[in-house]
Amino acid sequence: MKKQMNGLKAAAGVVAALWGGLAIAQASYPTKPIKIIVPFAAAGSTDILARTLANALSRELGQSVVVDNRPGASGNIGAEAVAKASPDGYTLLYTSTNLTANPAQMSVPYDVTRDFAPISRIAFMPLVLIKSSQVPTQSVQELVSVIRANPGKYNFSSSGKGGAPHMAGELFKSAAGLDMAHVPYNGAGPALNDVAAGLVQLTFTTYTSAQALLKTDKVSAVAVAGKRRLSALPQVPTFEESGLRGLEMGTMNGLLAPAKTPQPVIDKIYAAVLRAAERQEFKSQFLDQGAELLVEDPARFATYIRSDVQRWKELTARTEGVQ
Numbered sequence: 001m002k003k004q005m006n007g008l009k010a011a012a013g014v015v016a017a018l019w020g021g022l023a024i025a026q027a028s029y030p031t032k033p034i035k036i037i038v039p040f041a042a043a044g045s046t047d048i049l050a051r052t053l054a055n056a057l058s059r060e061l062g063q064s065v066v067v068d069n070r071p072g073a074s075g076n077i078g079a080e081a082v083a084k085a086s087p088d089g090y091t092l093l094y095t096s097t098n099l100t101a102n103p104a105q106m107s108v109p110y111d112v113t114r115d116f117a118p119i120s121r122i123a124f125m126p127l128v129l130i131k132s133s134q135v136p137t138q139s140v141q142e143l144v145s146v147i148r149a150n151p152g153k154y155n156f157s158s159s160g161k162g163g164a165p166h167m168a169g170e171l172f173k174s175a176a177g178l179d180m181a182h183v184p185y186n187g188a189g190p191a192l193n194d195v196a197a198g199l200v201q202l203t204f205t206t207y208t209s210a211q212a213l214l215k216t217d218k219v220s221a222v223a224v225a226g227k228r229r230l231s232a233l234p235q236v237p238t239f240e241e242s243g244l245r246g247l248e249m250g251t252m253n254g255l256l257a258p259a260k261t262p263q264p265v266i267d268k269i270y271a272a273v274l275r276a277a278e279r280q281e282f283k284s285q286f287l288d289q290g291a292e293l294l295v296e297d298p299a300r301f302a303t304y305i306r307s308d309v310q311r312w313k314e315l316t317a318r319t320e321g322v323q
Helices: 002-028 045-061 073-083 098-105 140-149 164-176 188-196 207-214 263-277 280-288 298-318
Strands: 034-038 065-069 091-095 116-126 128-132 154-158 180-184 202-205 219-224 250-258
Touching: 034 045, 034 073, 045 065, 045 091, 045 116, 045 207, 045 250, 045 263, 045 280, 073 091, 073 098, 073 250, 091 098, 091 116, 098 250, 098 298, 116 263, 116 298, 128 188, 128 207, 140 164, 140 219, 154 164, 154 188, 164 180, 164 202, 188 202, 188 207, 188 219, 207 219, 250 263, 250 298, 263 280, 263 298
Parallel strands: 034 065, 034 091, 154 180, 154 202
Antiparallel strands: 091 250, 116 250, 128 202, 128 219
16 A cells, blocks of 8 residues: 555646646746747738738847748648647647638548637738729729620639638629630639639739739739728728628738647747737738738637638639639
């Protein structure tokens, strides 16, 4: 009996030491560089904003925060890497609406609501309707009239079937009663380039992706699919201002960690995001990219993820069979 008691005491001491060490590690976090995986290629809108956040977090946390691009499979490769990473706060995911849209459209190698610990939704980028300069219209009303008068002759491109730009195009068609074909591309760049070349008439994309072409005379912005105008495009009205309701569509950006990451670590990162968001320079960098800063706590972000997964299931069901 005495030996058993001594064994129990020894085991308890080991457990206490382990818990004590874990508590110390959490309290001193971070003690080494942090990696933020972006599941898309460099220079895209998500990557640009991720690097803005990484620089801010480096300052707030006193440690190097680096971006690691892991593109492929519509964002699933990078997301899976984070889902399987050690839950210690040193590997994070900065991603877009693909995280909540993909499960409705394809098989994904993770469970969105179980394999990640949400830290904060960071931003929302409303999509912008871009038209070729070869389309002789200026406003949404003029554009709708021309397309209605030429059924089947106009088309719109997107960065890929089933994504937010594709869904925005389908919602536009439905709201305005238009006969248009969808032309899917492998990325926003090719989709925009063919609009600029006049091979496709319209596309939905983020301001970040379109800003270089908008400085040319090849394309122009027609309307913003958001609740308010973009500060980067103050002269471009929203769809609601143009007489079309229910056309709010864009891409979310959010920061997540692997599931089971200790709550004190999650809280520390979120607090750093909050401090960064209070800096005017940080806010301006997001606004300049056509993004709305939407910092919210982990619980609210988790609620948003669950609701957006359901929303994408419903949107996808509405467009089943659409090319």
